[in-house]
Amino acid sequence: MNSASIPQNDAPDKPSDLVRRVAQAKASFSRIRGTNPYQDAVVAAFDEVRLAHIDRDPRTPCGGAMLVAPFGTGKTEALVALARHAATGAPEGTMPVLNVVMRAEGTPEAVPSAILAALGAPKPDAGRPSFRWDKAIREMRRRGVQLATFDEFNRAARRVTMSRPIATVIQERIMDAGICPVAFVGSEEANVVLRGCPALLDRLDDGVSLDPFDWISTEDQKTLGDFLKEIDGKIVEARLLDDKSKLELHAEHLVLASGGRMRIIMKVIRNALGEAVARNADAIDLEDLAVGFARLPLLDREARNPFEEKAS
Incomplete structure (x- = not known):
């Protein structure tokens, strides 16, 4: 066993030392990344959607994409890689890809708060929904967001009556307003939401897959x-x-x-x-x-x- 990164000595390990060494090794492993061509294909497809909208007429509505795949296939990891790739060489302070995580409560009012949280805004829940939406859109423009991804979009299906309003408000406030294209990402339950919004589905440019091995x-x-x-x-x-x-x-x-x-x-x-x-x-x-x-x-x-x- 290599002792350079996990300090050891010849004396028997105390239980606390053993726990620490194991925890250090696991933490180091969690930072290791490998090359996954299937995740790379997701990054490339979403980045194509982003780049295709950069030079459009700002008065025109935006399209988007969707990725619906089982839990644990690497969707979120692909989004992190996408954001890292898009940020390479981007002006300081900008955020070309904004990765938004849908809130567990699954309501339209929670969407602007989730956007503000992703932008790093303090007190993302403060104010009325209309105030939060105005602030979110203003910050998205200021930070130069070119693609917004909505991860865990399956959470919009938790309350049936809220699914369509959530999808509609994202379409109207972001896509129809020409702010940026949107990628919807989630498990199979996200299909329930998207199928209930045919007008939104018609606006999406690409459907991306990420299947288990x-x-x-x-x-x-x-x-x-x-x-x-x-x-x-x-x-x-x-x-x-x-x-x-x-x-x-x-x-x-x-x-x-x-x-x-x-x-x-x-x-x-x-x-x-x-x-x-x-x-x-x-x-x-x-x-x-x-x-x-x-x-x-x-x-x-x-x-x-x-x-x-x-x-x-």
């Missing part, structure tokens, strides 16, 4: 294998472990464990890394992955552990 697909096998090799290398580069764990050899079982969802794959590896660090190992092994899966907060505690089956 399917082990039947040879393309998915290669993509995930390459991703896991990269993550494995970065774990060693970060000096979290001494040796590569050959995670790509466990790709099929990681798909079985996660349903192909990237978020769960990374959680299993993160938990397994913690186990490897705790036992002072040089690499993650099959037993670490089995424990990593077992530590997931599963609703079905009787779910089979694919890594235990692989060991047998």
Whole structure:
């Protein structure tokens, strides 16, 4: 086990020291990013929508795009990468891509507050909705927003009577007003909202997909294998472990464990890394992955552990 990034000595670890070392390793792992072509395709598609509207007549309405995909496939991670990409070389103080997270209450009145929160405005809930909308639009113009993404748009479906008003107010206040194009992002429930607003659907330029990995697909096998090799290398580069764990050899079982969802794959590896660090190992092994899966907060505690089956 490498001692450069996780301090150790020859004396036995006290429980508090062990907890600290494991926590440090997991925190470092959470900052590691790999290359995912499917997420890159989302970034490219949304960036195309952004760029296509930059030189339009400011008096014309804007279009947009939608990304509806299962939980845990990497939607939010793609939006973060998009914002980072668009900000490269942008004037200081601007925000070319504004990533808005829909509020849990799922009401039209919460939308301007969510926008203001994404802009970093203090007290985003202060004032009447009309005041907050005026402030949000003013700030979006001032910060040079070129694309607004609404993540967790499935939350608009929580209250049936509010779904259409939420979608309509975003269309009228942002798209119809020519402020910027909008990308709606969420799980399958977001489809309920968008299907109920055919006028809004007609205005969208692109529908983007981000499906879970399917082990039947040879393309998915290669993509995930390459991703896991990269993550494995970065774990060693970060000096979290001494040796590569050959995670790509466990790709099929990681798909079985996660349903192909990237978020769960990374959680299993993160938990397994913690186990490897705790036992002072040089690499993650099959037993670490089995424990990593077992530590997931599963609703079905009787779910089979694919890594235990692989060991047998």
